[in-house]
Amino acid sequence: MTIETRRERERAQREQLIVTAARELAEAEGWEAVTTRRLAAEIEYSQPVLYSHFKGKGAIMTAVAVQGFEELAIEVRAARTAARGTREALAAVAAAYTDFAQKRPALYDAMFTQAVDLTFASPDGPAYLHDGFDELLQAVRPLAGDDDPGILTETFWAGLHGLAMLERSGRLPLEARDHRLDLLVSRFAPAAG
Amino acid sequence: MTIETRRERERAQREQLIVTAARELAEAEGWEAVTTRRLAAEIEYSQPVLYSHFKGKGAIMTAVAVQGFEELAIEVRAARTAARGTREALAAVAAAYTDFAQKRPALYDAMFTQAVDLTFASPDGPAYLHDGFDELLQAVRPLAGDDDPGILTETFWAGLHGLAMLERSGRLPLEARDHRLDLLVSRFAPAAG
DNA sequence: GCAGATTGCCTAGCAGCGCTAGAATGTGCT
DNA sequence: AGCACATTCTAGCGCTGCTAGGCAATCTGC
Numbered sequence: 138m139t140i141e142t143r144r145e146r147e148r149a150q151r152e153q154l155i156v157t158a159a160r161e162l163a164e165a166e167g168w169e170a171v172t173t174r175r176l177a178a179e180i181e182y183s184q185p186v187l188y189s190h191f192k193g194k195g196a197i198m199t200a201v202a203v204q205g206f207e208e209l210a211i212e213v214r215a216a217r218t219a220a221r222g223t224r225e226a227l228a229a230v231a232a233a234y235t236d237f238a239q240k241r242p243a244l245y246d247a248m249f250t251q252a253v254d255l256t257f258a259s260p261d262g263p264a265y266l267h268d269g270f271d272e273l274l275q276a277v278r279p280l281a282g283d284d285d286p287g288i289l290t291e292t293f294w295a296g297l298h299g300l301a302m303l304e305r306s307g308r309l310p311l312e313a314r315d316h317r318l319d320l321l322v323s324r325f326a327p328a329a330g
Numbered sequence: 331m332t333i334e335t336r337r338e339r340e341r342a343q344r345e346q347l348i349v350t351a352a353r354e355l356a357e358a359e360g361w362e363a364v365t366t367r368r369l370a371a372e373i374e375y376s377q378p379v380l381y382s383h384f385k386g387k388g389a390i391m392t393a394v395a396v397q398g399f400e401e402l403a404i405e406v407r408a409a410r411t412a413a414r415g416t417r418e419a420l421a422a423v424a425a426a427y428t429d430f431a432q433k434r435p436a437l438y439d440a441m442f443t444q445a446v447d448l449t450f451a452s453p454d455g456p457a458y459l460h461d462g463f464d465e466l467l468q469a470v471r472p473l474a475g476d477d478d479p480g481i482l483t484e485t486f487w488a489g490l491h492g493l494a495m496l497e498r499s500g501r502l503p504l505e506a507r508d509h510r511l512d513l514l515v516s517r518f519a520p521a522a523g
Numbered sequence: 524g525c526a527g528a529t530t531g532c533c534t535a536g537c538a539g540c541g542c543t544a545g546a547a548t549g550t551g552c553t
Numbered sequence: 554a555g556c557a558c559a560t561t562c563t564a565g566c567g568c569t570g571c572t573a574g575g576c577a578a579t580c581t582g583c
Contacts, residue, residue: 183562284513288506292513299492313481320477320485324517366570376533
């Protein structure tokens with residue numbers, strides 16, 4: 138019994154090692170540098186070991202993405218709970234979201250560009266997939282008025298995601314970053330305070 | 331002289347053939363199906379011919395993306411000029427934009443996900459890169475008020491782009507598509523009419 | 524009209540990719 | 554110690570983007 142549990146524990150550790158290595162390699166050199174051979178060398182095991190843990194490279198990236206969703210939710214929640222007014226909360230949440238995307242581009246990439254096999258937008262899905270959204274929802278709801286809070290949150294989220302993506306790819310100049318964020322927030326929380 | 335021009339003409343034709351084949355293949359089967367071998371077979375030439383026209387596969391995708399930017403600008407302009415009021419213009423422009431992204435996913439992908447080597451956000455860049463943006467600007471400007479029209483347009487654009495991306499990847503349910511678009515427009519053009 | 528120079532194209536191949544089969548190694552039990 | 558099982562590694566498959574070098578068709582000057 139104990140011997141089995143030890144093995145499982147070691148396996149779990151190594152699995153985490155793989156995910157961490159993939160993430161760090163991606164954040165350091167981008168996802169194009171994350172090859173199965175490179176990753177195997179990084180964890181000091183041979184290539185096929187990866188496939189005894191994950192179905193393929195995509196599954197590894199998905200695992201990294203899941204980590205990202207969890208951390209994003211945490212950061213957004215921290216920003217929201219620290220803020221006082223409703224408008225401040227929305228602004229704080231928006232800033233936290235875009236900061237996350239900017240500071241962890243590879244992670245954000247895994248979450249929204251690479252791993253497409255994660256089913257979204259269903260409340261019965263895994264928690265990590267809608268925890269972050271729920272945080273946004275908490276911040277948007279007080280400002281919804283007659284509009285559907287959920288759909289309004291989706292729209293606001295899209296604004297954040299669009300800003301993050303366009304800024305990340307150099308499509309939008311970074312100087313006006315805060316300015317754009319401020320405009321977005323002001324459109325969803327018109328009344329100051 | 332004439333012999334040179336004929337050669338150049340033939341070269342230009344074949345170059346267009348490559349771009350068209352790449353685009354059609356991508357739209358039919360996705361960009362992952364667009365390999366240099368497959369593309370060469372499609373145009374009935376050998377692989378290295380591609381490299382006598384383009385620096386690499388990325389350059390071919392960029393060429394497709396450029397076509398996309400031109401067509402997007404045309405469609406957005408058509409929608410804008412056909413609309414009457416300022417709010418209607420914004421709504422029309424928004425619908426045209428997201429429709430484009432939804433109906434030509436591979437093309438939109440080439441424009442915003444794949445081809446990153448296109449420099450953006452500078453007025454002195456190539457026309458096709460800011461023509462579409464200028465169309466959005468035309469629609470947004472009357473609604474800017476005290477805000478900077480350019481930056482407000484960037485923000486609105488981000489909203490459209492975010493919606494397009496999240497809907498495309500299944501991150502947002504398609505049922506509420508029009509609803510979200512309506513909410514976004516209403517946040518940027520609050521007064522009805 | 525025909526040899527020579529030039530241009531353009533294709534065949535073949537390189538290094539690297541994700542992934543897998545089967546050999547080899549190490550581990551725990553009797 | 555020797556057996557049986559689990560695990561890991563070596564080697565290789567088919568594919569990718571890309572390139573070198575030989576071959577053939579084309580144009581030029583006589």
